[in-house]
Amino acid sequence: MNTQTRKATLPLPLKASVAATLIAFSTAGQAADEDLDPEVLRLIRPESTVSLGLGSVSGDSQRYGMYNGQHDSGIFGIGEFSLVRRDDATGTWLRAQGRNLGIPQAELRVEHERQGHWQYFVEYDQSTRYSPYTFYSNLQGVGSNSLSYANTNTAQPRSTAKLPDMSVERQNARLGFNYQFSRDLEFRVNFQNTEKKGERQFGRGTPSVQEFLVEPIDWVTRQLDVVLNYTGNKFQLSGGYYGSLFQNANNQLNIDGGNTALRTAASPNLPFTVMSLAPDNIAHQFHLTGAYQFTDKTRGTFKVARTLASQRDSFVSVPAPTGAIPTGGLNMSGRGELGGRLDTTLVNLGLTSRPMKNLSMLANVRYEDRNDNTAVARYINVTSAASSTDGYNEPRSLSTLNGKFETSYQLPAGYRVTGGIDYEEKERSISGVRVVGYRARTQEISERIELKKSLAEDLNGSLAYIHSDRSGSAYGILQTYNATTGNVNPGASYSNGMQPIYIADRIRNKVRLFTDWTPLEPLNLQLAAESAEDNYGAGRNSLDIGVRRGSAQLVSLDATWAINDKWRVNGWLSRNVTRMDQADGSSAATLWDASLINRTDTIGIGLRGKLTGTIDVGADAMLGRDKSEYKQAGAAANSQIPDIRYDQTTIKFFGRYALDKDSNLRLDLVFDHRKTNDWTWNGAGSSGAYVYTDGSWVYQDPNQKIHFIGLTYNFAFR
């Protein structure tokens, strides 16, 4: 684990280059347009800004500082700049931008462009995510791919050793270049290199033993985008190559020590002392997109793409069990790597037309064929006469066909009616001995109708209704494999009752309302309301297990009021409620159901104003109240689990004092309060905390309060 303070620092070369850039953008030497009034020049000449200051955070913060670079308490520097210079004679821009320079979220970009001719840029973006939890564990080697437990007992006492805060830092570098050969022809290339380092929570376990582990993150992602664009008057074409690559410095995690059941499994089982991590992979895509304007009212578009993705990373070393090696060896496939290959073809065709002034139409057909050509081998030696696997890996291919037709007609009196039909069909390969419900084909058809009206110049509204119906081919029967006969056993095995949510029959009805009203010139009101109901129909058997019904409602009201020339206030409130009713159990005696309800109320208020000619102020408040309920019934009626609440209050204030036309001092104050009774790790009431078998445990501070104060000096120049 990286225990260093993760404050952003600028190494010497970077400091020097930033200094040189500042000189380049300084006003000295900039030619003035002597014919223009200085006040006009202020308005039309690109402006550069620099901000320097200090900030202070009152305490270490798990949630507030998760992404904003203010995870640790203390004082830090605030530095931002946006340097822009344009040579009007040639249209040549020089831009340099830096943000968040005092915290581990730094952003830097330099760009040089002759507008309409060429451009190149270099960009750096640092993004650090801290875990919102504190970890206590005796696990050794955290941050590396070799972990160990000093003890090998069945269960360990609860650890008192606090691990350093876990985080993952992403450093992103981007290079770009484009060149305009002519008015119609442009070449673009972008290269992005992302290094991601740090650690995150991991684990291993069996039904009776669960141990805490930490996954080392040391990844590199590279993406290359090369595009040639032709933009003619009637015909446009864009074609190129997109390559993407992932590399992991660690393809396996090694664990010494720990629980006996995981550490020294006896043959035919294998121990959990080696865990595989994400494998290297690569994909190449060639694509061509185009459009043709058939008439001034009709336009056609297309895209074709072919992607070749592969994964040939070396397999991990499989550890040996106590006792005899399983028949077929530790890695029965005999392969050193998977031979993973996914070939994808995409064809997309679109047509838009406006045959009459008041009538517009669009149609779109899209077909994607993802063909899994991964090598098939037997990885697992099966000896059972009723096995849930035949031992082979199971490539999964998927083809998706989408069709869309929509027409819109402008009626008298400001009404506009839009109707549309969407169709989606998915075909999945179904090889292998399955343990989860499956069907080879699903199709969904959606019908939409929307009525819009400009009720008056200051009142607009729309009302939409969408109905969808998803169904599919018959569910495949879950059957066991008989190693003796080499065939699947006839008849169903397992419960065969679940409709997996992503392929289940479903009828969806959705209504959407949106209005925008300006009753007075300075006042604007918006109302948005949505309601959706999902009905998953009768179950596959009398138990009706799996998802049954779902619903979602949203109501949101926004208001903006310009009180006068100096003061402006805005506010919004939203209520978002989702519900899912689902059931599970293998018999009537064990059948239980649950209603999972989440309700989120959010309120936002903003104020901007001018106190005097030199002082302007602003404030923003955000209040969020989130409640999750898990209403269990049936066989689970005596096993209720508590609701989880998560409340957030964030209040921000700023005041800005103008020292002169181009410089000011800004004071920022933030108060952030997060409160939760989340029992996920801390436990609730009599449950006690969740403690891993190895004694590790995880803690979330249920009451987090943070204050921030920042003072910056800002100046602008042209």
Place this chain on the structure above:
Amino acid sequence: MNAKSHQAAQPGFSIPGNRSITNVIIYALWFIAAAFLTTTHASHAAENKAQVKNGIIFDQDAKCTKCHDENESNPVLSIGKTRHGTRADGRLPSCVGCHGDSDTHVNKPEGKKERPKPTFPFGKQTLNDITAHNEVCASCHKGGKFIHWQGSAHSARDVACTSCHQLHTAHDKVKDKRTQPEVCFTCHKEQRSLVNKQSHHPIVEGKVACSDCHASHGSAGPKLMQRDTIADTCFTCHMEKRGPFVRKHEPAEDCTICHNPHGSSVDNLLKTRPPYLCQQCHEPQTHQGGISGFNSGTGAGTRTKGITMGRSCLNCHTNIHGTNNPANVGNERTFRR
């Protein structure tokens, strides 16, 4: 057995053995770029003498700018700070190129009480004929990333270009990732609520913008995705989940089956808390159908902490997106090592 070498791991455009390429690129190019800018600055400044004929920003723009200065109700001069106000770019349309000749606006007809609007006034008046206003923009912005604009959800829903973009200002909110979400939230209210939940992408923190995933001007992917599918768009940042794996979790064809990328009350952007999430697909064959509860023990039986607390099912099934472990053992199918 430990860290592996990447020397011969993959074909392609990788740079073998160099894992600090970010730093090398950044330091070197910042320095080169800064030095270059310093040296070229002087020559460019010397050229900065171009004069505009009968106007302030463009030739002949006095027709407009004689009235529209910053003291007028519709100030326009700040466009001079932007790409659209870069006079040396011969492709640019000038005032009348976007707003039309607007003869009656410039020369108010006698007898008219109010001055007629320009041919294409934009602003609020765009609503009167969004298609025509958008066609003004599309007359230039029609190639490259704009190819799929016509037929896109935004175009079909009559979203005006100026609903999102501000042209007469140096700071177009929607082009700045810190301020872009508030523009999108003008219509997308549910997403505004979701990004403020406890589990979220760093959108409110200004590190991820809507346009990192969505191509608002249209795309060949669903939901205006930047790439051709939802999963391919997610893989641009989360490529470790791409595989293919020896054992794959089949619903990974679409990440949004399990995750809500805009925000969630559950860690890791999960739509529903495990085990309920997992119980939406998996048959209750052995322990999968267990009831959540707080009985002691970290086992996986019904009402145990093991299936209810911590990471629930993921306490054991830790490689849930897929595993590349070739181990010859039956339970390897279940993403556990």
